[in-house]
Amino acid sequence: MPLEIVTIPCLSDNYAFLAHDPASGQTALVDAPEAAPILAALDKRGWTLSHVLLTHHHWDHVDGLAGIQEKQPAKVIGAAADAHRLPPLDERVTEGDEFEIGGEPVRVLDVSGHTDGHVAYYMPQSAAVFTADSLMALGCGRLFEGTAPQMWASLSKLAALPDKTLVCSGHEYTQSNAKFAITVDPDNAALQQRMAEIEKARAAGHPTVPSTLALEKATNPFLRATDPAIQAELGMENADPATVFAEIRARKDRF
Numbered sequence: 504m505p506l507e508i509v510t511i512p513c514l515s516d517n518y519a520f521l522a523h524d525p526a527s528g529q530t531a532l533v534d535a536p537e538a539a540p541i542l543a544a545l546d547k548r549g550w551t552l553s554h555v556l557l558t559h560h561h562w563d564h565v566d567g568l569a570g571i572q573e574k575q576p577a578k579v580i581g582a583a584a585d586a587h588r589l590p591p592l593d594e595r596v597t598e599g600d601e602f603e604i605g606g607e608p609v610r611v612l613d614v615s616g617h618t619d620g621h622v623a624y625y626m627p628q629s630a631a632v633f634t635a636d637s638l639m640a641l642g643c644g645r646l647f648e649g650t651a652p653q654m655w656a657s658l659s660k661l662a663a664l665p666d667k668t669l670v671c672s673g674h675e676y677t678q679s680n681a682k683f684a685i686t687v688d689p690d691n692a693a694l695q696q697r698m699a700e701i702e703k704a705r706a707a708g709h710p711t712v713p714s715t716l717a718l719e720k721a722t723n724p725f726l727r728a729t730d731p732a733i734q735a736e737l738g739m740e741n742a743d744p745a746t747v748f749a750e751i752r753a754r755k756d757r758f
Contacts, residue, residue, distance in 0.1 A: 529553040538574075569590070675711065
């Protein structure tokens with residue numbers, strides 16, 4: 504049975520996620536922006552936290568951990584490469600490592616680019632990947648520490664997962680990301696349709712995260728650096744995809 508996944512809005516525009524196995528009762532939290540909404544979500548469902556999976560060290564993904572641990576202590580897992588600036592870890596992981604939540608394998612993917620040592624957690628049986636600030640809904644994280652080729656490699660790794668994979672990313676940036684995406688992919692009918700759906704969802708106060716990998720591959724310009732239409736729009740026909748990605752990222756930074 505797939506894990507039950509719950510999206511928890513935190514702070515002004517962050518998301519945390521719970522992944523719960525009904526059979527064993529194990530519950531994993533992915534990232535800890537703030538304690539109160541996460542503890543409330545656990546209490547509402549009567550769930551006991553067993554694991555905390557940290558994606559990267561930025562404060563808006565870890566600052567709630569201490570308050571959560573006071574009420575619901577759990578095993579904390581994070582990247583070995585980021586351990587020196589993460590909260591104390593019980594388990595340090597690297598690319599290709601695997602552990603279990605409720606009997607389901609969780610695979611660690613190095614998706615550095617936004618930061619060095621950023622990881623994603625892929626749960627193949629539940630068809631979900633927790634990407635935080637690497638692959639985002641209609642976007643990707645700024646390159647604070649990594650390079651464009653590094654981030655392109657990370658995004659390509661994520662894009663190789665099955666299309667049905669649920670992309671559980673870390674922020675509600677989708678509306679603003681869409682306004683940029685249409686500037687580099689103006690004739691994309693799937694993007695135009697998605698923009699209309701995003702506007703409707705946000706007007707109703709509904710989250711636009713998670714999304715599916717198939718939808719991201721069809722509409723997210725940061726996954727579409729090989730697309731001839733985008734390359735033509737940028738005047739970069741037949742250019743190296745990492746170079747095209749770098750141009751898209753630079754334009755978004757100025758947008």
